[in-house]
Amino acid sequence: MLKNFWYAIEFSHVVEHRPRKVTCLGQDFVIWRRRDGSVACLSDLCVHRGGALSLGTLVEDRVACPYHGWEYESDGTCVKIPANPPGRGIPKKARVDAYPIVEKYGLVWAYLGDLPEDKRPPIPHMAEHDDPSFRAVYWQTVVEANYERAMENVVDAAHTPFVHGTAFGNPDKPEIPDYEVTQGEWHAEADILLNPPAPKGLWGMLSPKRLDTVVVTNGWYLPNVVKLHIRLPFGDLIMYDHNIPISQGRTMVKLVGYRNFFTGKWADRNAVKRIQRIFEQDRVVVESQRPELLPFDLAAELHLRSDALQIAYRRRRQELIDDGWWLGGDDIVMGDVPRREATVIPSPARRDNPELARAWVHKTRGDSHEPARSAE
Template identity: 40%
Template sequence: MLKNFWYAVEFSAAVTGSPTPVKLMGENYVLYRGEDGQVVAMRDRCIHRGASLAGGWVEGNCIRCPYHGWRYEADGTCVHIPADQAGTPIPKRARIDSFPIEERYGLVWLFVGDLPAEQRPPIPALPEYGDPAWRMITGEYTWNAHYTRVVESGLDSSHAPFVHSVFFNLRDDAEVPPYEVQMEDWSATARTISKPPKRAGLLKLIVKRDRPFSSATLTAHMPNINRIHLDFNFRGYQYIYFASNIPVDENTTLTKWIGLRNFLPQAWADWNSRKNTNDTYLEDKAVIESQVPRVVPLTGEILLASDSLQLAYRKLIRQCVERGWAVGSDYGIPSVSVSTNGNGKAPIEVSVG
């Protein structure tokens, strides 16, 4: 788990004038929206006797502790202790850690780390959000898995014929053509070409049977964002899956996702998009939750040419760990070397050590 990134921890619509608890990297936080409309984030622990502020209430732009009524300003400073007599000075240590917040793409982004604003990695772009040409749905689900395994699943095109039989039922045609990975400071992207997936659900009605190929542009935005951009290669129809895979703790990931499509813009078609996403999650869940060790990068795994995007993601993780940004368990990441069979293609074996 990595600090010094913006984490999309909740949908904006879910944060109101009542305290909302969230958990990130094993730490508890509380969100609320003050009367000025701004979202506030604090550590969910009263400095007095350790009670959870999530059980309290909001007054103006402040939050009250439910145990003894201590009132905290949006910056975490305590401004009222009901048990004290009027005029009693409030201890300078009576304050709670507060954290930077951004609202973007209908999500609340929380920054936990020690970097000044100008040095923080940016929030990933989602330019299609709010564009009337794209119909949006949202959802969430939970994994009993480390977030790195969840992210890597969203970068993996070679598992589709074996895990997602609804759309990919040709196990004898699982070859992944060579692809290039584009790496930036905080992301890795690849475009993969494949034979068209099986038409299922409403796709039977709107996409023709015979198409030469379809494509998927897969991106990992550090440390926990998947963007999957599907192009059906028919009338420009596309679907985008943008997911914040929240590291709740070492063993739990909560995914908040946005789905965008530029076809069938009517509300009645939302159920199909949501069903397809949830069905895919359930298929992936069974496999991802079985993986050991639970966290990547790892020793003892062999990565091939088809895993080049996952290798790039692991390289980015390693760079962050080397910066001293790791939180929780030690990743234990030594150097990584790569060897090929001489033609630049498969197999590629990754040696860790």
């Protein structure tokens, strides 16, 4: 799993003025919408005794721990300890990690890392969201598989005739012509020529013609977003899958689908139904893949020219691993409560306040004296 990126951790429309737990990169976070409409994000682990802040309440715009009532501002600093008598100060180390938040494309994005603002990778650009000719639908599901396996499945055009049959692919014409990958620092995409099946149902009735071939644009955007752009005879369907790593073997997929045809609300249910049907066909295969985790060695699995997008991803991934952006065993720590494990991802405050950078890190398993090493 990769740190130092913006992750879409929740749909904007479900975040309200109350604590809400979300999980990404193996770490629990608490998010809430403040009274001014902005969203706050903290580590969901009270520094005192490891209580889950998401089970607490809001006091004005502060989140209060359900265990001892400690209140935290949105920047992670504790401003109230109810057990303290009047006049007693609050320790500087009484704070939790706070993470920058941006709302964009109908999603809440959290920056999970500690790089300065000018060195952070960008949020992927999704032009369709602000285009009035497109209408969006939102859908989510949990996949019992590693997020990278889920990602590669979407950009893998060669599986469509076999996993999806005549619903999306064409078993009679499974060939994938060679294609060129266009790659930048944080993304890669390719236009791939496929042989589509005849559209059925509502789409089939309204389709003006049958196409022998169709250009589909597949792409990935670091760290966990994949794009599928299908050019239908009657319009464009563009889907962005946000593959959120709950853990190494579990993924929350938040999918946003855009279409510039049948843009009335009446067609939303049909669009979601089609997306869900295709996804469920993929689920069976992805959840059964072995090894469960993507190999680190590019030569560990056999690759063909039709796998060019996956190869580009794996090579870029290795570069980031070499740069220290990979979350490993040192990032798993344990709180003061027995067996309370958590992942600690460094926040910008650790870099901004060097004297406090290690102050509020929980103890490692089996070590009650030395602070855990943060995921630097």
